[in-house]
Amino acid sequence: MQISAKAIADLLGGKIEGNPDVLIHGPSKIEEGQVGTISFLANPKYEHHAYSTKASVLLVSKDFVPKAPVYATLIRVDDVYASVAALLRQFGDQKPNFQGIDKDAFVEDTAEVHAEVAIGKFSIIGKNAKVGQGTIIYPQVYIDEGVVIGANCILYPGVKIYKGCQLGDDCILHANVVIGSDGFGFAPKPDGSFEKIPQLGNVIVESKVEIGANTVIDRATMGSTIIKAGAKLDNLIQIAHNVEVGENTAIAAQAGIAGSTKIGKNCLIGGQAGFVGHIQIADGTKVQAQSGINKSIKKENTAIYGSPALAYNDFLRSYAVFRNLPDLSKQIKALQEEIKHLKASQKAE
């Protein structure tokens, strides 16, 4: 599908500045914009990309005053985000090609499934489970007894949700996500073997949460493991029992959070980062990829780095010296030699 800048402007009720005939085949991130794509600028923090993006069309607020030349055709709108959402409906058809409950799906009689849902083949909805309006459950999904799923969720193939877990509205769970597996809880016995501690809690995923493929969220020992509204989790992430992830916190792939740790809201967690259990991470914490966080972060908006993690700049400064350690070592040896000579010459005097 190709669409002209003018057609988009008409669709959004926006005003064009620049070439109205330029053709667009899809959206792009402003920093990754390519010719033939439309990007948007909503957060002033990203304004500098407006001057370098290769996107052909840029959706901006009607109040936007460029501080440098912009090569893209501009479309000015009242509400950039609302316009983006409208555009996505044009370009990003995420709807599956099936509707209703497939004849090869299995839904228990006691499950409460809204009339407007899609449930694919070989998927199972357990006893007393609930599925809200507009939710799409792809094939080969397993929803155990008593699970509650809100409205307008998408569960991709192979998602497995254990007994009694809950999802809010507008959640997206990618393929093979596991929600509610047992936490890793064992009591050591005197003979060195382990006694399993039953994991009797559940997982609560609030609304507007997206969870990447093959990510695992364990159920709480008691109470709930909680992923708060708007949090975004990438692929292959480990969330242990009794963890809490705050609102609008984003966690990159392969990060892991050990038991009972509470991550604040609006945090940005890099890939492969790891958190020990039983710590608290303040709101707005930024964690560099591969960092290892072994104690609580109390001050909001702290940036940290390293394993174990230090303040971001401290780590960088220490690492700069680390790179230079062989030379430093030589300098120390040279100093020792110098002092030996100095002492020798002092004695000689």
Added chain:
Amino acid sequence: MQISAKAIADLLGGKIEGNPDVLIHGPSKIEEGQVGTISFLANPKYEHHAYSTKASVLLVSKDFVPKAPVYATLIRVDDVYASVAALLRQFGDQKPNFQGIDKDAFVEDTAEVHAEVAIGKFSIIGKNAKVGQGTIIYPQVYIDEGVVIGANCILYPGVKIYKGCQLGDDCILHANVVIGSDGFGFAPKPDGSFEKIPQLGNVIVESKVEIGANTVIDRATMGSTIIKAGAKLDNLIQIAHNVEVGENTAIAAQAGIAGSTKIGKNCLIGGQAGFVGHIQIADGTKVQAQSGINKSIKKENTAIYGSPALAYNDFLRSYAVFRNLPDLSKQIKALQEEIKHLKASQKAE
């Protein structure tokens, strides 16, 4: 469900010390005990938690002599572990709500499946496979040809077991675990491409092993990849071909063990730790999270840390200086200045 301390004591044949009427709604770990829960103290190593736990009831040995005030109601029993097991049966109903072989499961004629099993919808039991008494296989599980599964195992939805692998008794495999995928074995060819080396061995998982969601255990090139009795593996772990994991070793999430490495018994491996291939790790080794182990550990009960790993205390000492490196670097510069002055003043004399 709520139950009084007295009712629990009666159930276990134990003696109460403290308030018999306090109500309990579930169990807890002693170090995470909350009001309304029952914890237990079996291993003397954890005794200090008895004096700080918030659990309302504490299950202890009849011989337990407190060394400080205990706020919880005590229930004294002959065998703490046996009592815990009895309690779990009260609180932790892990039984699925299905029995027998579901009509939508598929079991090959040549498979030997015990009469007392549960096999869920859309699960497959391959040719000549064996499933022991009391084993529960959730829906959407795949058991390939010749796989042997012992008694009283639980396989959660989406588990996939390749041809010829073996599980002992009392194993728990969480959702989407993969057992027996090909090891990562390729011979480089002169043109830079790779020739696949066939992976002809299998995986043997002994009894009482628990394996977390989305963990992968590769089959051996030849012979067997072996997970010994009582080992506990968390989620998203990688076990490569021909690895051995010793008895009662616990491995936290996202750790990875490269090919042919042998981990001893009673080891504790932290999350995201990584082991190179072809090394041996002594019994009782403790590996800190995110450590990278690139050589064998010969001495038992060693604690290690860092990437590459050092002795635990050595790493901490080195890292303490690492944090201080920018300052150290300045001190060296200052020393160089001082020596320059000393030399200058010596010459001047």
Added chain:
Amino acid sequence: MQISAKAIADLLGGKIEGNPDVLIHGPSKIEEGQVGTISFLANPKYEHHAYSTKASVLLVSKDFVPKAPVYATLIRVDDVYASVAALLRQFGDQKPNFQGIDKDAFVEDTAEVHAEVAIGKFSIIGKNAKVGQGTIIYPQVYIDEGVVIGANCILYPGVKIYKGCQLGDDCILHANVVIGSDGFGFAPKPDGSFEKIPQLGNVIVESKVEIGANTVIDRATMGSTIIKAGAKLDNLIQIAHNVEVGENTAIAAQAGIAGSTKIGKNCLIGGQAGFVGHIQIADGTKVQAQSGINKSIKKENTAIYGSPALAYNDFLRSYAVFRNLPDLSKQIKALQEEIKHLKASQKAE
């Protein structure tokens, strides 16, 4: 199955040197060879293993001139790799025990499926999808609309491929692999919440690619995430949107590559290594396990190590000093003392 060296030589048209009656029950890697196995030597780089291997038979080029005693029986052949392939067909029967489209599989009418395929129970082939000759799709696999799968591929149970992704010929995807899940793309909104950026591209996996169990490859935001011919990916790997992995590059388990990064060809990436987004890695780069690569590598065949990564030898040299830092710190303190004394004695003079 056991087979004599002589029978193998006859099969391959090779010449025997040594005991023709030694019995072989399977193949092995030359460095892991065991009695009763056959190994091969094709790449001269591995020649030293020929003198230490415990394999009973060694397949070598007709031109091979040993530089030391070889204990194995030799079989000399014209083309070692072709002979290995022939042997694998003897020993490594990878064929599944099912053929054709199972009655419990579901194939959309509009899908183009070659007559010679195997598609297992509870697998789904979506609208307009294509499956090439000789491809084996195990049970419980999901192939979405418009997916193209080449010839002679093997898709193990639980593989999920999202809409519009493509596989070449001779690919192997292990259990629970996910191809084409949404990239992790979100635009931050002023209130701290995120707007999902639609992921409209796909994944292209070229021919002769093997992908390990539970590995995830995200679809591109726009365009394609590309895994080039001959690349080998181990288990639990994360490949983000718009990444490219070059020809014959091998990536070990649990490594992660962030968005838009391009990895060259013939690279060797260690386990748990991580790459930030938007960088380029030159052909032949060797990345040590657990390394963190945060900038482009421009020079081919560079070896790197550490997090953040340095040149391999530089990291080792720095780390050698790191291990010694507590001592270095003491030496600096000693130097400071010495200088204090020197200054004092100078003044005293």
